[in-house]
Amino acid sequence: MSADVTQESLSSNGHPLIQIEHLAKTYLLGEVEVHALRGVSLEIKRGEFVAIMGASGSGKSTVMNILGCLDKPTRGTYMLENIDVGKLSRDELARIRNQKIGFVFQGFNLLSRTSAIENVELPLLYGATTTKSRHEKAIHALEMVGLADRVHHFPNQLSGGQQQRVAIARALVNTPSIVLADEPTGNLDSRTSVEVMGIFQELNNKGITIIIVTHEPDIADFTKRQIVFRDGKIRADKVNLSPKIASAVLAELPVIEDEEEEA
Amino acid sequence: MKIANILLSAFRALQRNKLRSFLTMLGIIIGVAAVIAMLSIGQGAEYSVEQQISSLGTNVLIVLPGSQQTGGLRVGAGTMTTLTDDDAQALVRDCPAIALISPGTRAGGQVIAGNLNWATGIEGTGPDYLDIRKWSVEYGDFYTDQDVKAAAKVCVLGKTVADNLFPESSPVGQNIRIRNVPFRVLGVLTKKGQNAMGQDQDDVILAPYTTVTRRLTWYPYLRQILVSAVSPAAIPVAQQQITEELRMRHKIAPYDSDDFTIRNQADLATAATATTQILTILLASIASVSLLVGGIGIMNIMLVSVTERTREIGIRMSVGARGRDILTQFLIEALVLSLVGGIAGILSGVGGSLAISNFAKWPTIITAFSIILSFGFSIAIGVFFGFYPARKAALLNPIDALRYE
Numbered sequence: 001m002s003a004d005v006t007q008e009s010l011s012s013n014g015h016p017l018i019q020i021e022h023l024a025k026t027y028l029l030g031e032v033e034v035h036a037l038r039g040v041s042l043e044i045k046r047g048e049f050v051a052i053m054g055a056s057g058s059g060k061s062t063v064m065n066i067l068g069c070l071d072k073p074t075r076g077t078y079m080l081e082n083i084d085v086g087k088l089s090r091d092e093l094a095r096i097r098n099q100k101i102g103f104v105f106q107g108f109n110l111l112s113r114t115s116a117i118e119n120v121e122l123p124l125l126y127g128a129t130t131t132k133s134r135h136e137k138a139i140h141a142l143e144m145v146g147l148a149d150r151v152h153h154f155p156n157q158l159s160g161g162q163q164q165r166v167a168i169a170r171a172l173v174n175t176p177s178i179v180l181a182d183e184p185t186g187n188l189d190s191r192t193s194v195e196v197m198g199i200f201q202e203l204n205n206k207g208i209t210i211i212i213v214t215h216e217p218d219i220a221d222f223t224k225r226q227i228v229f230r231d232g233k234i235r236a237d238k239v240n241l242s243p244k245i246a247s248a249v250l251a252e253l254p255v256i257e258d259e260e261e262e263a
Numbered sequence: 264m265k266i267a268n269i270l271l272s273a274f275r276a277l278q279r280n281k282l283r284s285f286l287t288m289l290g291i292i293i294g295v296a297a298v299i300a301m302l303s304i305g306q307g308a309e310y311s312v313e314q315q316i317s318s319l320g321t322n323v324l325i326v327l328p329g330s331q332q333t334g335g336l337r338v339g340a341g342t343m344t345t346l347t348d349d350d351a352q353a354l355v356r357d358c359p360a361i362a363l364i365s366p367g368t369r370a371g372g373q374v375i376a377g378n379l380n381w382a383t384g385i386e387g388t389g390p391d392y393l394d395i396r397k398w399s400v401e402y403g404d405f406y407t408d409q410d411v412k413a414a415a416k417v418c419v420l421g422k423t424v425a426d427n428l429f430p431e432s433s434p435v436g437q438n439i440r441i442r443n444v445p446f447r448v449l450g451v452l453t454k455k456g457q458n459a460m461g462q463d464q465d466d467v468i469l470a471p472y473t474t475v476t477r478r479l480t481w482y483p484y485l486r487q488i489l490v491s492a493v494s495p496a497a498i499p500v501a502q503q504q505i506t507e508e509l510r511m512r513h514k515i516a517p518y519d520s521d522d523f524t525i526r527n528q529a530d531l532a533t534a535a536t537a538t539t540q541i542l543t544i545l546l547a548s549i550a551s552v553s554l555l556v557g558g559i560g561i562m563n564i565m566l567v568s569v570t571e572r573t574r575e576i577g578i579r580m581s582v583g584a585r586g587r588d589i590l591t592q593f594l595i596e597a598l599v600l601s602l603v604g605g606i607a608g609i610l611s612g613v614g615g616s617l618a619i620s621n622f623a624k625w626p627t628i629i630t631a632f633s634i635i636l637s638f639g640f641s642i643a644i645g646v647f648f649g650f651y652p653a654r655k656a657a658l659l660n661p662i663d664a665l666r667y668e
Contacts, residue, residue, distance in 0.1 A: 070581060070662040091585045098583020109578045109665070113279055124584040125268050131527075170582065 015179060017209055018044040018067065023076035025062050025232075036062040037073070038232035046177075049204040050211045052222035056260050061182060063229070064213045068101055068180045069093045072205035081177060098126050102171025106183035108163045110155045110170075116142065117151045120169045127174065141169040145199055161192035168199060172208075179203065181212040185219055191253050197222040198246030219258075222246060273596040276568075287564045288604035290557025291644070295608025295637045296615055297550035302633035303616035305543025307626035312539050322362075322495040322528075323395055326354075326488040326505060334430040345483040345522045350512060351389075354488065365389035365489040368472050370479040372442040376498035383424050385441060385468045387475030388489070393452075395491040403435040403450020406471050407423035414473040418446040422454040422465040444478045445471065498527060551640065556602070558644035565597050565652035566666050576656050577664030590657035597649020598642065605641035609634055 025037040044050055054060040065071035066078060069085055074244035076127050078085045088096065102123075103109075106244045110119045120138040126150065129137070142148055145165040155163055164184060171179050181200070201222060212223065220226050221244045228236040277284040328345045351366040355386050373380055375433040386392075393399060406417050418439070425434050434448045446468075455464040476483060492501035502525050509523055569576070576589055613634075616627040 040402070065662050070665065071660075091587075094580065094583050094588075095584040097581060103581050105665075109574070109581075111575060111578065114275075122579065126579075126583040126585070126588055174583075 011153055015079075016043040017081060018240075019079040020041070020063075020066075021077050023063070023066065023073045023078065025059070025066065025071070026074045035232050037066075039076070040229075040232070040234055042077075042227070042234065042237075043224075044209070044211065046209055047204070047207050048209055049200070049210075049224040051223040051226045052211065052213045052229065053217070053220050053226055054235075055215060055217060058229040059232040060190070060213050060215075060229045062232075064180060064182050064211070067178075067211065068103060069096050073207055096125075098123055099174060100174040100177040102174065102179045104164070104167050104171050104179065104181035104184045106186040108155070108160075108167045108187070110163055112155055115152045115154055116158070116166045117146065120153070120173050122170060123174045137173050138169070141173040142166070143170045144172060144203070148185045159192075160188050161195055164188060164192075164196055165199065168196070168203075170174055172203070178209045178211060181210065183214055185214065187214070190218075193219065194246050194249050195251065198250065201246050203242075269591055269595050270599075272592060273599050276596055277599060283564060283648065284600065287560055287600055288607065290560035291554070291601050291604030291641050292557075292611060294550070294554030294557040295605050295641050296612035297553050298547055298613025298637040298640070299609060299629065299633050300615045300619065300627075301546035301550040301572060302543060302636075303612075303627040303629045304619065304625060304632060305539065305546045306628040306633070307620070308542060309521060309536055309539040310628050311626050312535050322492040322498055324490040324492065324498065324501060324505070324528075325526040326490060326509070327524045327526060328484065328486070329520075329524060341618060345513060346488060347377060347483075348485065351485065351488050353512055354490065354505060354508055358501060358504035360497045360504050361490055362493045363391040363395050363491045365392040365395055366472050366485050367392075367485075367487045367489055368475050368480060368482065369486050370442075370475050372479070374424070374428065374439055374468065375443050376434070376437065379428050379430075379461040381424060381427045383421075383466050383468055383536070385418075385470055385475060385479065387472030387480075388469055389472060392469065392489065395489050396453060399453050399650075400450040402433070403448070405469075406449055406596055409472050411471040414471060414477050415475055416444060416446045416470075416478065417449050418468050418470040419450045420448055421452050421467040421469075423463055424466060424468055425451045441470075442479055446474075473530040485633050501526070507637040554637070554640060554644065558601070558643075558648040560599055561597055562648035562652060564600075564648055566655070568596070569593065569652045572656075573659065573664050573667035575658040576659055577661055577667065580659070580661035581665060586657035589659075590653045593653035594649050597653065598645040601641045601645025601649075605638050608641065609638060612637070 020040060020042045023037055023040040023042075024035070027034040027036055040063060042060070042063075052060045052063060062071070066073050067080075068078075069088075078218075080096065083096075085093070111122070117135070117138050120141055121134050124134045124137060139148070139151060142151055145168050147162060147169065149166050150158060150162060150166075153162075155166070156224070158166065162165065164187075168179075168181075168184075171181075179200075184200075185196055188196060197219060198209050199214065204224075210223075214220055221240065223240060224243055225239050226236070227234060246262065326346065348366055351364055352362055355364050365388045367389075370385045370387070371383070372385065373382050386608070390406060390411055393405055400419065401422070403419070405419055406415065406468075409415075410417050420428070420434055420439075428434065428439060429437065435450060436449050438445050439448060440446070452465065452467075452469070457463055472485070490501065490505065505525060506521065510521065513522055515522060576584075579589060613629055615634045616629055619625050620627040
């Protein structure tokens, strides 16, 4: 299986990274059928920075969970690096999540009472890595998000923005094909939100594919492509030719919040 | 995921809830300690019974004359007049597996010393009787080969008899009358106490079997021959040699049955220890119920823990943990609980049984078997009761686990 994966991913350079066709998802709530997705087709190429937008109940989170191999569609196909994800077993899906996908959640989802570096190392525990290279990779990932000096802090000793940066480091540590972020700024104040978006922009500039789900247009403005969902269907899919630059926005923000964030 | 990593995270998870982990372990600790203590009490009882039985002599065989058969009526072992003094001498001569023998006969009667009297049994024995029975003379002497050959009217008193006939003076050198035959007392036996059947072994008078035959019973055949094998292991060989020798001497045709019986102390020991073994099993099974309850405690806590840490399971799954990684993690946590509990239980069980034997003066024996048994049992309980919650965790849907509040 693993040999196939590498071969296919090597030969898939011409293919889109993500290709979904006629994707539908139906939940059964009691006796009522809820159509979360009603036939969605979408392509995302390597190196894109995409915002999936929509009101709650529009199906944006559902599509995110399916893209992240956390959930399976009721109908339709999902090709990730030319692999038909719908045909994989639970264990193979876990492997895909481990190797190809990095998650960032709204509520950070860090393990409490567990230090930053141990949180970042978590994905490596489920792969084949030696203790030494695990430490090196984790520290490198923490450096990328600017937390080299907070390696042994516990989540409750870190600010919200710092916690989210630990979560981003965790998502990056296995050098995934995509980083998926579900409302990554939802629990953060506006200045920290911009900082986090800045980190995403930096990572995207290095060639990492990033997909974020958000309902805030302000946040979506930092991305290069905006896909709007409504009632389980795509209503708009437009390229943002002039994304806002996080560093520039930060420079214009008032300084008071800076002190608050550091405190 | 490597075992070392799993072990580490299991210890961490248990450390986060120290009190709860300890209380969960307490069930296993008490269970294991109870099993070990109960087994040690039972085995202590078993051992002391065995000790009492082996006080008869461990490598002793008793040859009895066969049962008398008149028509179809069989009267019981020892009623046939087949064993003679010559048989006894032949056994010593021809059976290399035999170390010592003591031909025996028996009489009963009233014994008089001065103005006191006492009814007791008189055992006629050879001079090696004490060696075979691992008995000794407390003071005075035992009779010799010479006394036996001459059918000398000498005897040795059991402690009980001595106390009853000579409450204030030493019996050695005194005369007593057994059924009006005067005997000189040579010595007094050391106290042996009760045998396994509750009989007072000290209520006896020993005299040369020749004397008992000629002066008291006028019965020229032997009631029994007491034989000691060269070692406990040689008992079956000795038994075989005796059978062959006596069949030959008694001219028994190959298809006829023996006209004698050989009894083995081991048979008696087996019967008596069977009782105490039942006691041990009973005690241990009561104790193992508490071990079972402890196991259910582990399952309960693990179920709570799975529910409580559903989100953590979701996070782990989202970064690539497979079902079996989660299963192993929770199983190891349950195992660590039962293992640590098991070790603590062994320590307190051993301590408990030492305390019992020290303060209650109750004999206890701790065997490797009882430790291995209860330890193995506690591990099995950890796996068994840990498996269901662990499986429950492993089968969680990643997205449901992540969304769990």
